[in-house]
Amino acid sequence: MGELTHGSDQVIGGGASEGIITTRAADLLAWAQKYSLFMYPFVTACCGMEFMAMSSPRYDFSRFGAEAPRFSPRQADLLWVVGTIVQRQAPILKRIYEQMAEPKWVLAFGTCASCGGFYDNYACVAGIDKIIPCDVYVPGCPPRPEAVLDGLMLLMDKIQRGDKRPAVVKPRTDPATDNTHGLVQVRRREPAA
Amino acid sequence: MARALLELLKKTFAGAVLESWSQHGDETAVIEPSRWHDVAAFLKTSSESDMSMLTDLTAVDFPDRNPRFEVVAHFYSLSKGHRVRLKARIGDPEGEHAHIPSLSDLWGSANWLERECWDMFGVVFVGHPDLRRILLYPEFVGHPLRKDYPADRIQPLVEYRDVPAIDKVAPFHHDEGMAFGRQTFDHVGSVDGDDPELFPGQKAN
16 A cells, blocks of 8 residues: 555555555546556557557556456546647547546647647647647657556556646656666756746 | 649640649649549549549649649559549639539549548539538537638637636646546645645635
8 A cells, every 4th residue: 555655645644554545436436437448549650659658568557456447437547648630620628528527637649749840830729738638648750658657657656646636747868967778958948937 | 653643634635634643653634624634533433544543632822822732633553553643723822712513423533532622721622422521520610720710720620618717637736647546635635725825716526
């Protein structure tokens, strides 16, 4: 049960050594929700291949309770938007989102779903957050499986903390300081004071 | 390879072949638009050419030229293995009167190719059985691959959400997306309070 407290507020109130635990109802509910995500894969483009790799045994996100895909939005609470969303498809995505019952979360898988990427043109929606609110952005073209796992764990962390604000998955190493690849020298812009 | 074919075209349609050239093994003939269908039908039916396949049909927009558009069709003969490219120049500088006969009665593939060409360039294919948009939605106004279509003009079908700074893209803040490790909001403090500077328009619950 150590995971419960990892990266989140204290959930277990104490008394575990006596064989009982105390908690708050909201925390318990959030704990149950974060390990039981029913996902709706809205797969439109090449990131779908990465999504299949993610759901296969090698990376296996069913370890985190996000096991069963539900192809009815009424039975799902996590919407995976995987791939480019064009203007023609935007009404469908919005309708799917509206059909999902609360509580619901949205994960933008890849650069196209997050911000449109280089599809800055007449046909594409530059990020699904123009249409529906988005909880977690996983950048990458396509994202590494590790990044998607980080995104899923980040979402679980947000569910546990009751945090509805959007978040972005960061790279596991900082490209500004990581010289192991030795390809380019990236200078990080210092934040404004 | 198909240079003899160009000669045959020039001989058969003396006034209709405006130009022709061969470059790197590709043969091109520029056709008078009114004879577009006749030349194509000849290419399909004549035993010397036997163009059984319409590989591609599209258009090019030259905004400084008059006629403005160049319709391009690529033909391939499965039996003889040779190719030829036909072009026709149509349309005035305003993009009007871009009319050309349809080839959809000769090759089935021309149906969708001409619909795409209409969708993207606004070239009207006279005689097409079902000339409507194929890639874009019916509500779309204009033809996006014309050079005078504004590069940043979008026509959303659903209204964009009414939240501040909707045009921003992730990452949202200077310390997001770059630093090591996955993001948490521990530095923000209480998750009950919202930080309007960090997340405009988003309410923490």
